[in-house]
Amino acid sequence: xxxxxxxxxxxxxxxxAESLAALLVSGERPPRPSALSASLTFGWRAxxxxxxxxxxxFDVTAFPIMMVLMYTYLFGGALAGSPKEYIQFLLPGIMVMxxxxxTMYTGISVNTDIEKGVFDRFRSLPIWRPSTMVGxxxxxxxxxxxxxxxxxxxxxxxxxxxDGGVGGVLAGIVLLVAFSFAFSWIWTMFGLLLRTEKSVMxxxxxxxxxxxxxxxxxxxxxxxxxxxxxxxxxxxxTHLSSAVRExxxxxxPADEIAWxxxxxxxxxxxxxxxxxxxxxxx
Numbered sequence: 001x002x003x004x005x006x007x008x009x010x011x012x013x014x015x016x017a018e019s020l021a022a023l024l025v026s027g028e029r030p031p032r033p034s035a036l037s038a039s040l041t042f043g044w045r046a047x048x049x050x051x052x053x054x055x056x057x058f059d060v061t062a063f064p065i066m067m068v069l070m071y072t073y074l075f076g077g078a079l080a081g082s083p084k085e086y087i088q089f090l091l092p093g094i095m096v097m098x099x100x101x102x103t104m105y106t107g108i109s110v111n112t113d114i115e116k117g118v119f120d121r122f123r124s125l126p127i128w129r130p131s132t133m134v135g136x137x138x139x140x141x142x143x144x145x146x147x148x149x150x151x152x153x154x155x156x157x158x159x160x161x162x163d164g165g166v167g168g169v170l171a172g173i174v175l176l177v178a179f180s181f182a183f184s185w186i187w188t189m190f191g192l193l194l195r196t197e198k199s200v201m202x203x204x205x206x207x208x209x210x211x212x213x214x215x216x217x218x219x220x221x222x223x224x225x226x227x228x229x230x231x232x233x234x235x236x237x238t239h240l241s242s243a244v245r246e247x248x249x250x251x252x253p254a255d256e257i258a259w260x261x262x263x264x265x266x267x268x269x270x271x272x273x274x275x276x277x278x279x280x281x282x
Contacts (some may be wrong), residue, residue: 032126032127033127033128034128035128035130035131038127038128038131038135039128039130039131039134039135039138040135040138041131041135042131042132042134042135042136042138042139043134043135043136043137043138043139044135044139045135045139046109046135046136046138046139046140047139047142049109049139050139050142050143057143057146059102059105059143059147060102060143060144060146060147060150061146061147061150063098063102063147064094064095064098064147064150064151064154065150065151065154067094067097067098067151068087068090068091068094068151068154068155068158069154069158071090071094071218072086072087072090072158075090075218076090079218079219083158083159084158084159087155087158087159087160088160088161089245090217090218091151091152091155091160092172092241092244092245092248093215093216093217093218093241093244093245094151094217095147095148095151095152095155095176095244096176096217096237096240096241096244097212097217097237097241098147098151099144099147099148099176099177099180100179100180100183100208100212100237100240101208101212102140102143102144102147103140103144103180103183103184103186103187104187104200104201104204104205104208105140105143105187106136106137106140106184106187106188106191107184107186107187107188107189107190107191107200107204108187108191108197108200108201108204109136109191110133110136110187110188110191110192111191111192111194111196111197111200112197114191114192115196115197119132119279129276129279129280130272130276130279132279133185133188133275133276133279136184136188137181137184137185137188140180140181140184141177141180141181144176144177144180144181145173145177148173148176148177149173152169152173162248162249162250163248163249163250164247164248164249164250164251165250168247168248168249168250169247169248171247172243172244172245172247172248175240175243175244175247175257175260175261176240176244178261178264179236179240179260179261179263179264181264182263182264182265182267182268183264183267185267185268185271185272185275186207186267186271187200187204188271188275189271189274189275189278190203190204192275192278192279193278211235211236211237212237214228214231214232214235215232215235215237215238215241216232216238216241216242217237217241221233221238236259236260236263239256239259239260239263240256240260240263242256243256243257243259243260
């Protein structure tokens with residue numbers, strides 16, 4: 001009897017945290033990844049998704065080509081006398097429009113991963129919490145660059161000649177990608193806030209269409225009514241389009257660049273914290 005009692009006591013003896021840790025951890029714990037390392041890793045994950053699902057590149061290849069061809073040949077003769085003349089004004093603006101519009105897919109990707117439960121695994125990892133969001137945006141920055149290069153190539157074939165040379169073109173693309181990176185925080189917020197990807201797309205289109213069409217992308221705002229000019233001239237898309245257009249033309253529009261970077265900073269300052277608050281509460 002005494003022997004059975006002693007055996008039972010040994011089985012029910014509490015296990016200390018130190019002894020359990022010694023059993024589970026056989027060596028030193030690996031160092032926690034830095035914020036930059038974690039963000040780049042999630043950015044690489046976004047790029048790998050493009051590799052395994054190449055259909056995702058449709059919106060940064062076929063869509064920009066279609067936009068350039070359609071607007072150049074539909075409106076070129078009516079607005080500028082010939083498509084070749086119109087494309088000198090149109091291409092930087094249509095590049096801005098196309099790249100800014102595909103930023104909405106960041107929110108759709110976030111919403112899709114939430115629905116699949118992928119974010120539950122990310123939140124359990126010992127990483128810098130915003131790195132998942134930053135990774136999405138870094139991966140999409142590559143998409144923005146691809147779209148810009150595709151549209152520029154098509155424009156050169158159709159007769160577009162940037163007077164700013166390689167330096168002006170690169171400066172315009174860098175400014176466009178930087179603005180789009182900041183602008184994408186709006187759609188990551190909607191991706192976390194709304195329930196389905198269709199809702200994210202619906203809200204995105206409702207915001208994007210007035211914002212892009214009510215700008216100087218297609219025509220000079222001087223032809224618009226005075227009340228509409230007040231909105232168009234202060235639109236972030238108008239400032240960005242003017243900055244990219246003048247950079248590619250060989251000028252240095254300091255005011256327009258400052259406005260574009262100011263809007264980008266405002267988007268990140270406002271929607272970045274809101275996005276992370278929603279992410280932490282999901």
